[in-house]
Amino acid sequence: MISIENLHFAYSKNRVFNGISTHLQPGHIYGILGKNGTGKSTLLHIISGLLFPSEGTITVMGFTPGKRKPSFLRDIFMVPEEFHLPNISIADYIDLNGPFYPKFNRQQFFDYVLGFGIPEHSTLQAMSYGQKKKVLISFGLATNVSLLLMDEPGNGLDIVSKGQLRKMVAGAADEHKCILISSHQVKDLENLIDEVLIIDDTRILLKQSLETIAAKLSFKISFDPADLVGALYSEPLLRGNTVVTPNTEGEESNIDLEILYKAAMADPEKMQAIMMD
Amino acid sequence: MNQLFNTGRAWLMFRKYFGENKKAYALLFLACGASLTLLMGVNLSFDNPNIFAEWAQVTYYFFGLILWGCLSASLLFSDLGSKSKGINYLLLPASSLEKLVCTVLFGVVIYFIGYTLIFYAVDFTMVSLANEKFKTAWPVINVFTINLYKSTFFEDRHTSYFFYIHFGLQSFFLLGSIYFPKYAFFKTAIALVLIWAFAILYLVIFMKKFVTPGLYHDGVLEAFDPSGRNKIVRLPGGLEGTVEFFFKYAVAVWFWIVAYYRLKEKEV
Numbered sequence: 001m002i003s004i005e006n007l008h009f010a011y012s013k014n015r016v017f018n019g020i021s022t023h024l025q026p027g028h029i030y031g032i033l034g035k036n037g038t039g040k041s042t043l044l045h046i047i048s049g050l051l052f053p054s055e056g057t058i059t060v061m062g063f064t065p066g067k068r069k070p071s072f073l074r075d076i077f078m079v080p081e082e083f084h085l086p087n088i089s090i091a092d093y094i095d096l097n098g099p100f101y102p103k104f105n106r107q108q109f110f111d112y113v114l115g116f117g118i119p120e121h122s123t124l125q126a127m128s129y130g131q132k133k134k135v136l137i138s139f140g141l142a143t144n145v146s147l148l149l150m151d152e153p154g155n156g157l158d159i160v161s162k163g164q165l166r167k168m169v170a171g172a173a174d175e176h177k178c179i180l181i182s183s184h185q186v187k188d189l190e191n192l193i194d195e196v197l198i199i200d201d202t203r204i205l206l207k208q209s210l211e212t213i214a215a216k217l218s219f220k221i222s223f224d225p226a227d228l229v230g231a232l233y234s235e236p237l238l239r240g241n242t243v244v245t246p247n248t249e250g251e252e253s254n255i256d257l258e259i260l261y262k263a264a265m266a267d268p269e270k271m272q273a274i275m276m277d
Numbered sequence: 278m279n280q281l282f283n284t285g286r287a288w289l290m291f292r293k294y295f296g297e298n299k300k301a302y303a304l305l306f307l308a309c310g311a312s313l314t315l316l317m318g319v320n321l322s323f324d325n326p327n328i329f330a331e332w333a334q335v336t337y338y339f340f341g342l343i344l345w346g347c348l349s350a351s352l353l354f355s356d357l358g359s360k361s362k363g364i365n366y367l368l369l370p371a372s373s374l375e376k377l378v379c380t381v382l383f384g385v386v387i388y389f390i391g392y393t394l395i396f397y398a399v400d401f402t403m404v405s406l407a408n409e410k411f412k413t414a415w416p417v418i419n420v421f422t423i424n425l426y427k428s429t430f431f432e433d434r435h436t437s438y439f440f441y442i443h444f445g446l447q448s449f450f451l452l453g454s455i456y457f458p459k460y461a462f463f464k465t466a467i468a469l470v471l472i473w474a475f476a477i478l479y480l481v482i483f484m485k486k487f488v489t490p491g492l493y494h495d496g497v498l499e500a501f502d503p504s505g506r507n508k509i510v511r512l513p514g515g516l517e518g519t520v521e522f523f524f525k526y527a528v529a530v531w532f533w534i535v536a537y538y539r540l541k542e543k544e545v
Contacts, residue, residue, distance in 0.1 A: 045545070048368060049367075049368075050363075050364060050367055050368065050544060050545045051544050051545070052542075052544060068367065068368075068373070068541075069280045069372070070278070070280055070283070070286060070370050070371055070372050070375075071278050071280060073368055073369065073370035073371075074370035076368070077368075078364065078368055080360075080361065080364045082360050082361040082364075083361050083364070083365075084359070084361035084362045084364075084365055086297040087300075088296065088297060092296060095296075096292060096293040096296045096297065097293065099289050100286075100289055100293075100369065100370040100371070101370065
């Protein structure tokens with residue numbers, strides 16, 4: 001679905017990507033993790049055709065995104081971090097925007113909106129930032145596009161709504177869709193994504209399915225100081241330590257995304273070597 | 278599916294544009310009406326009966342048409358100056374041509390029709406009041422036979438040249454609204470002045486060096502000859518017609534074409 005080859009991108013002299021290559025497939029929910037300013041949003045903008053790479057190629061569903069052809073645009077939707085909704089009613093918004101997306105489902109949209117607890121007849125003008133974001137997320141999910149890009153979707157949502165969001169995104173996913181979610185709040189992605197992509201310092205540091213990660217790494221709370229010796233990463237707790245070690249016993253543990261991210265950042269080379277094994 | 282222009286998609290674009298911008302256009306036309314009423318209302322308070330003569334009405338018409346046309350055109354692509362609005366606009370599933378045609382339809386064509394109707398409404402009222410006050414019989418002007426009225430700017434009753442100036446200028450400001458994300462009106466006005474200054478300098482400094490000394494009048498050059506038998510120099514008929522056609526009709530279209538390519542390469 002998405003093929004990126006030797007992609008370079010820079011904002012004037014500030015280099016963001018230095019020859020990254022990756023392939024993303026339908027039927028997956030990818031979580032893009034990275035520090036602020038590492039290029040998570042930039043990657044989503046390049047994939048959607050809002051930014052053009054300075055070098056390298058990118059194809060999305062057979063299209064070059066930068067050409068912004070209508071056939072391409074009608075099958076992608078982006079929920080940006082900074083968004084704008086016009087000052088009209090929800091019904092008008094749906095009537096004016098829904099027809100652009102052939103697979104848009106009005107009933108599905110209102111189910112999502114009600115699921116978020118927003119009254120059907122509200123006016124966008126009168127809504128808070130969080131409520132507007134819920135409308136936009138609902139619209140994005142109801143377009144049923146093949147590629148859904150969400151940039152920090154959890155920002156501005158309360159705790160209950162974040163849970164709702166995870167449930168809705170998981171419910172909307174199917175084998176034909178590819179969903180990319182960027183977030184610096186790792187907890188927002190837990191129990192939702194099935195592949196993780198960590199970006200740091202102009203490169204993709206890690207791209208792996210959670211299944212593979214669980215097979216190769218072990219996440220546990222240890223009270224034995226001897227476990228820290230061969231650990232890829234450890235973090236002291238009130239009692240004991242959270243430890244990430246290579247999974248030598250073949251026993252799968254629950255992946256803590258935050259600890260995984262920290263482990264990848266702490267020793268990228270070692271992490272890559274374990275994953276390549 | 279046609280990726281360049283599809284009538285179904287264009288219709289959706291027009292619907293969306295109208296639905297989301299109708300309040301802005303209503304305010305624009307209200308502002309046009311208010312400014313014309315203010316301008317003519319102040320003039321009505323003076324004691325000069327000629328202040329509502331045909332030539333004066335023509336001046337009011339074009340003053341408002343060009344001023345509001347340029348101001349509104351400089352806002353037509355202001356969405357691209359904001360990241361959040363720009364993302365919405367660029368990712369909307371319509372081609373760049375459909376988006377541009379929609380903007381030109383509303384910002385240029387509908388603006389022109391709307392402004393003209395508002396002008397007629399205000400002008401009819403004010404001329405009636407002026408005729409009442411000054412005991413005159415000035416008719417309301419017809420903008421479609423504008424060359425019938427004396428012009429203070431163009432010889433030979435070429436008042437319709439103002440239409441070409443209006444559409445050319447408005448299209449330049451439309452292009453400026455894509456080029457300049459912030460303060461588009463002022464930056465475009467500065468760019469216009471610089472281009473104008475450059476053109477004048479080019480004509481005065483460079484052209485004078487290459488062209489025989491003489492005088493320009495009525496589109497021809499009367500080249501001075503030391504013998505006293507001056508010569509008339511003019512462009513070949515076809516070339517003269519082409520140049521005239523370009524400046525009359527193609528300038529605005531040329532700016533739209535540049536705007537189309539600029540829109541295609543716009544990044545957010």
